[in-house]
Amino acid sequence: MRSIRHRLLLSLFVVWATIWIAVAAVSLDRSEHEVGELMDAQLAQTAHVLLQLTREGSLPDAASQPQALTPIGHPYESMISFQLWRQGKLISTFGAAPPEPLAHAPGFSDHRIADTHWRVFGLPTGRTDEIVFVGQSYAIRHELIQYLTVHALRPILWSMPLAVLLIWLAVTDGLRPLGRLTSQVSHRSAEQLDPIDPSRSPIEIRPLTLALNGLMKRLDRALAAERHFAADASHELRTPFTIIRAHAQIARRSKRAQERDQALDLLTQGIDRASHLISQLLVLSRLHHSVGDGGAESCSLAAVAGEAIEDKSVMADTRGVTLAAKCPPDDPVLVELPPAPLAVLVANLLDNAIKFTPPGGQVRVSIKARREHAFLSVEDSGPGISAKDRARVFDRFYRAAGQTAPGAGLGLSIVRRICDIYGLDIELLGAETGATGLLVEVRFRRLA
Incomplete structure (x- = not known):
């Protein structure tokens, strides 16, 4: 991938070249228009001068030698010609006019005779079947248009190296803040994570x-x-x-x-x-390095919870704890959560409940499906958690005073971490049945 500098330089050069081509096209078009207007006016003016000379009888007879160009004249004289025709007969001519008529009707017209392209203006003299033709070779116009266009665009052409240099300097200066930012970040150590001052950045x-x-x-x-x-x-x-x-x-x-x-x-x-x-x-x-995306996967809360309950049934039987479950019939209860972290969440809740429930006690798991949410409840008949300790039991390695059950204090920390990653709500409440116990309720986003 090209760098930003190369992309900016290429874009600016393309824009500059496009503008230059557009200016050249406009200049050429305007030069053609103005030169055409000027030359047409000159042809008409010359025709009227010749008409006046015709009325005074000053034009030479075509039977004599054609009029030659003078040595002190201009080479363009050979590209400007005129003819006087009377009753279909060439009476007088000058310049490089061919022997055949330059045109066949009065007014402006374009004609190609032999290898020469002519712009012709015909003007009747007022006499019967008499007309003056003044012709001009298009070579004069093309040369003049080229001269005017090149001279108009020459300053732009001369400025091209300077424009390239100025564009390069402007892009380099504009990208300098990125270079400073890169230098600030690259020279930092792994422990230097203090924020960069944004006020010094563009x-x-x-x-x-x-x-x-x-x-x-x-x-x-x-x-x-x-x-x-x-x-x-x-x-x-x-x-x-x-x-x-x-x-x-x-x-x-x-x-x-x-x-x-x-x-x-x-x-x-x-x-x-x-x-x-x-x-x-x-x-x-x-879990600490996980990034949750609740919409990426989905699974059945009822199925995952059922598997976890089956896995923990041996542990519950060993401790003499009754493990009961209540799920909606014929409803998988799909939730926006991958199955692996959901299984870890349910397993830790069951571990925690069974571990703190005395022999002969009961752990009840229930799943409720609402319109947009699903609820997983794990209720035990253990000693419960006091109100002042409920906020701290989610801390790693925290164990409330007086606890004798084995454990590392990580079960509810793992549950909290999964809830944080996938945007779940968890709440610790007193048990709904009995004077003691704990009710843990987790709310999920439900899929239809």
Whole structure:
């Protein structure tokens, strides 16, 4: 792709050449018109002078030698001729007029005789069958038109190198702010993400400057989130791996089989917790770099939720929790969301609900379809979340005081991230049944 400089230079040169050609065409047309008017007037004037001479009998007889050009005359004299015809007989002639009549009627006319193109004016003398023809070769007119046009356009032709130089300098100066902006951006380090001053940029590239500032602001937030995420992840991973190491050392030093088996069981549990934590961290990291487009894909909320409920049924049975579902009959409930993030969202909500529901409790999943929206509700009979903690439970690694259930504090953070990416609304409410429990409701854009 050509650079902006080359495109501007080419465009300006094309425009300048087009204007020059248009000026040349207009000049040529006006020169032809003015020269034609002037020469026609000259022919008519010459014819009237000759008519006066004819009446005074001053014209030479054609029977004598034709009139010759004088040495002190002009070469154009040979291109201007006249004839006097009387009763079909050539009475007098001058110049390069041929022996046949220059024209056959009075007034202006064009005729080609032999290889010469003539402009002729015929003027009757008033006598019977007598007429004066004054002819002029078109070569005179063409030469004069060419001379006038070239001399009119010569200053433009001479100015062409200067115009090219001035256009190049103007384009170079006009693009200099882009060069300064490029230099400012290229000389920045990865940590230097402060905004560029838009007031020093021309109006035309100010939107680009503002867009770059917005991009650097987003990059700064993303890098800050990455640093924060890395610090939190390293801190959270240090604890489970320290516990795993401790249990491994106990199992290695233990001489009693019962003590060794207990240490190995605790080691296995620690590995499971660390694996779950790493899995959640990877999911959160992938979501952190995702860009949502709710209109790009769609899926069935009922189908994805049904699969997630089936996957979590073993976990619920193991903990003695009843898992119930309620979906609209014969309605897939299509929503504007890809199936993969929707499955992660439902799975984390179910994980969180089952984990905090005591044995004998119940987790209810319900899907409601409205005109333009669909609602997914996950309600548990656990201890619930206090009003002051509901805003903070979406923070990474946050765990409310007094919680004893295992976990890393990432489940609701992942759910919030998916909601932010795809423009979903999520709300934490008190359970509709019982004095305790939590109701999580997510609102989706529904497809007809």
